[in-house]
Amino acid sequence: MLKHGGDLDIIEKTYNISKDKIIDFSGNINPLGISKKIENVIKNNINIITTYPDKNYTALKKSISYYCKCNENNIIVGNGATEIISLFIKNLSPKNAIIVSPSYSEYERELKNINCNIKFFHLKEEENFLLNIDNLLTIINDNIDLLILCNPNNPTGTAINNEQIKILLSKCKFLMIDETYAEFSNEKENICATKLVNDYDNLFVVRGTSKFFAVPGIRLGYGICKNENILYKINKHKDPWSVNSIANLIGITMFNDEEYIQKTRDLIFSEKQSILKQLSNIENIKFYNSNCNFILCKILNNKTTSTKLFENLIKENILIRDAKNFTFLDATFFRFCILSKKNNQLLIEKLKNILL
Amino acid sequence: MLKHGGDLDIIEKTYNISKDKIIDFSGNINPLGISKKIENVIKNNINIITTYPDKNYTALKKSISYYCKCNENNIIVGNGATEIISLFIKNLSPKNAIIVSPSYSEYERELKNINCNIKFFHLKEEENFLLNIDNLLTIINDNIDLLILCNPNNPTGTAINNEQIKILLSKCKFLMIDETYAEFSNEKENICATKLVNDYDNLFVVRGTSKFFAVPGIRLGYGICKNENILYKINKHKDPWSVNSIANLIGITMFNDEEYIQKTRDLIFSEKQSILKQLSNIENIKFYNSNCNFILCKILNNKTTSTKLFENLIKENILIRDAKNFTFLDATFFRFCILSKKNNQLLIEKLKNILL
Numbered sequence: 001m002l003k004h005g006g007d008l009d010i011i012e013k014t015y016n017i018s019k020d021k022i023i024d025f026s027g028n029i030n031p032l033g034i035s036k037k038i039e040n041v042i043k044n045n046i047n048i049i050t051t052y053p054d055k056n057y058t059a060l061k062k063s064i065s066y067y068c069k070c071n072e073n074n075i076i077v078g079n080g081a082t083e084i085i086s087l088f089i090k091n092l093s094p095k096n097a098i099i100v101s102p103s104y105s106e107y108e109r110e111l112k113n114i115n116c117n118i119k120f121f122h123l124k125e126e127e128n129f130l131l132n133i134d135n136l137l138t139i140i141n142d143n144i145d146l147l148i149l150c151n152p153n154n155p156t157g158t159a160i161n162n163e164q165i166k167i168l169l170s171k172c173k174f175l176m177i178d179e180t181y182a183e184f185s186n187e188k189e190n191i192c193a194t195k196l197v198n199d200y201d202n203l204f205v206v207r208g209t210s211k212f213f214a215v216p217g218i219r220l221g222y223g224i225c226k227n228e229n230i231l232y233k234i235n236k237h238k239d240p241w242s243v244n245s246i247a248n249l250i251g252i253t254m255f256n257d258e259e260y261i262q263k264t265r266d267l268i269f270s271e272k273q274s275i276l277k278q279l280s281n282i283e284n285i286k287f288y289n290s291n292c293n294f295i296l297c298k299i300l301n302n303k304t305t306s307t308k309l310f311e312n313l314i315k316e317n318i319l320i321r322d323a324k325n326f327t328f329l330d331a332t333f334f335r336f337c338i339l340s341k342k343n344n345q346l347l348i349e350k351l352k353n354i355l356l
Numbered sequence: 357m358l359k360h361g362g363d364l365d366i367i368e369k370t371y372n373i374s375k376d377k378i379i380d381f382s383g384n385i386n387p388l389g390i391s392k393k394i395e396n397v398i399k400n401n402i403n404i405i406t407t408y409p410d411k412n413y414t415a416l417k418k419s420i421s422y423y424c425k426c427n428e429n430n431i432i433v434g435n436g437a438t439e440i441i442s443l444f445i446k447n448l449s450p451k452n453a454i455i456v457s458p459s460y461s462e463y464e465r466e467l468k469n470i471n472c473n474i475k476f477f478h479l480k481e482e483e484n485f486l487l488n489i490d491n492l493l494t495i496i497n498d499n500i501d502l503l504i505l506c507n508p509n510n511p512t513g514t515a516i517n518n519e520q521i522k523i524l525l526s527k528c529k530f531l532m533i534d535e536t537y538a539e540f541s542n543e544k545e546n547i548c549a550t551k552l553v554n555d556y557d558n559l560f561v562v563r564g565t566s567k568f569f570a571v572p573g574i575r576l577g578y579g580i581c582k583n584e585n586i587l588y589k590i591n592k593h594k595d596p597w598s599v600n601s602i603a604n605l606i607g608i609t610m611f612n613d614e615e616y617i618q619k620t621r622d623l624i625f626s627e628k629q630s631i632l633k634q635l636s637n638i639e640n641i642k643f644y645n646s647n648c649n650f651i652l653c654k655i656l657n658n659k660t661t662s663t664k665l666f667e668n669l670i671k672e673n674i675l676i677r678d679a680k681n682f683t684f685l686d687a688t689f690f691r692f693c694i695l696s697k698k699n700n701q702l703l704i705e706k707l708k709n710i711l712l
Contacts, residue, residue: 009410033406042405046398049573049606050389052566054365079435082595113593210408217405217601237469239438245573246602250405 025336026321030214035260053248067255079242081208081221091233094145102326129156150178157290180208185291218247284355294337305331381692382677386570409604423611424550435598437564437577447589450501458682485512506534513646536564541647574603640711650693661687
């Protein structure tokens with residue numbers, strides 16, 4: 001089973017296709033790749049690998065603090081959002097947690113590793129996967145130590161705004177929000193919870209860099225939180241140098257790269273509009289409005305399944321995400337991310353051919 | 357307190373010396389730096405950061421397996437030896453452990469994190485810090501779940517051979533050997549325990565790359581073990597991509613770089629001989645024979661201390677390791693590593709001036 005969109009090595013072996021030829025609509029990676037600026041920074045500083053990274057990551061935290069408009073002391077950096085999520089969950093050590101679901105599978109894995117009881121709050125298809133806050137509140141009680149939310153959510157693309165987040169914060173002991181896709185959203189300002197960190201002691205925001213900055217290979221994530229108790233525990237237990245020197249250097253540069261950030265957002269917005277317009281002309285597809293750089297679709301034609309669609313497309317080197325393995329989804333759902341105009345058009349044409 | 361030799365950022369701030377000007381005899385890093393080969397591999401493959409590393413690290417494990425002559429399936433890779441040590445200790449979860457000491461402080465930190473009872477087995481100055489196996493055996497009993505040994509040992513430079521290791525393996529439940537410095541040893545074949553992994557289910561060998569390959573910035577370490585139970589647990593709990601794409605690529609290349617490996621060993625051997633000869637002419641210094649790329653010394657002149665010596669030298673941009681903070685050592689001990697011929701001569705001259 002493909003648990004992660006980016007498992008290109010498995011695809012290569014299973015379907016006998018060279019990795020380099022795959023057009024990857026499954027990995028949710030910014031199609032712009034890295035900027036010339038980042039490329040040059042690496043080329044000009046290769047010797048940085050002969051020294052340990054700064055254990056305090058002072059310059060990196062400064063850069064993140066500028067980017068997220070938050071206090072440097074409230075930041076922890078780690079080996080991808082994965083390490084941040086793991087560190088937070090291990091050190092909070094909740095007995096009972098709720099995951100808003102379908103969502104990214106890593107939360108469940110980490111909670112299981114510490115034998116936490118997990119409840120899934122079901123985002124319903126009939127509600128277009130929008131979070132029903134009122135219903136969620138009915139199951140939050142004093143026994144629930146942690147609520148986990150991906151916002152905007154993977155794979156549904158749905159999001160809640162700051163006012164809704166505040167309601168949840170007032171009702172739950174601890175709220176972890178994974179904002180891996182927040183920077184792609186047209187509603188970024190309205191959605192991002194980083195500015196709430198100063199006011200809430202029970203909020204932990206997780207950010208990755210793999211998707212938006214197209215750098216899954218550097219393994220750089222960060223967490224933002226004001227709670228001194230949890231920050232102390234995490235810092236006490238974490239590996240001192242889990243972000244390597246090159247990731248550290250790239251991070252310091254990347255968060256200030258305004259041109260790249262704007263270019264990315266412009267591309268994703270305009271392509272998303274264009275794709276959604278065309279999808280609405282394919283009768284057998286239903287799509288869900290997305291705040292992310294990907295779109296979740298449902299196949300309405302019962303002659304095919306997400307798995308068959310996946311198999312059809314991979315033969316043409318096109319890799320989408322068969323979404324049937326997400327909790328609460330089934331073999332009518334697939335997800336694809338926004339790539340270059342040319343590639344997006346290619347996918348749309350293929351979908352038309354198969355599904356019309 | 358400087359817990360780690362490489363804390364150049366702290367030195368920079370404390371002594372107001374630019375990091376780049378410091379001649380670092382404290383970090384134990386191979387003075388050759390990285391080879392042209394590694395530099396080119398990075399320059400020609402920068403785009404690798406836009407993809408996730410292979411989650412199975414197949415090519416990297418193959419390269420390590422060739423280098424260490426061990427089975428690929430017995431290898432785990434991680435974010436520096438630090439992550440490997442942490443994963444092993446957390447997943448073995450010993451209740452009682454013995455650390456042969458003085459040694460690297462990280463073992464103690466990790467054992468404390470899981471509330472393990474720690475006994476220190478004292479390497480004695482009057483025995484030139486050589487491990488007294490007979491004495492050690494008297495305290496190993498059924499209650500001891502883990503024995504930890506750095507071989508050759510940091511900071512003493514002392515080592516035990518394969519026959520001695522076999523005796524320990526026959527008497528203790530689990531033995532972890534940290535071989536961070538083994539590749540520097542003239543007695544490498546006689547010391548390295550990697551070839552024993554196939555025959556012993558209770559042996560876990562830890563290796564780093566920071567020191568020998570001069571790449572502390574990439575964060576790459578590995579563990580070699582045959583015990584299926586512990587390998588299963590570690591693989592289940594570890595972060596899937598803790599070695600980043602560039603570290604993965606460098607690792608694949610580096611372990612096959614025979615020329616660099618030989619050049620390093622030649623330099624360290626010849627310089628060590630030359631340094632030891634000169635040290636033996638400084639009356640007020642006692643040194644301990646070393647299997648590593650560093651030498652532990654004792655100041656016999658009671659007019660100065662390791663701290664004063666450190667302070668004297670740092671004023672001239674020379675950074676040695678004041679060894680007083682190691683368990684069982686005191687302010688008469690200092691450690692320095694072997695750098696280029698020119699730098700080594702500079703240090704020897706300074707030591708002569710201060711101590712003669």
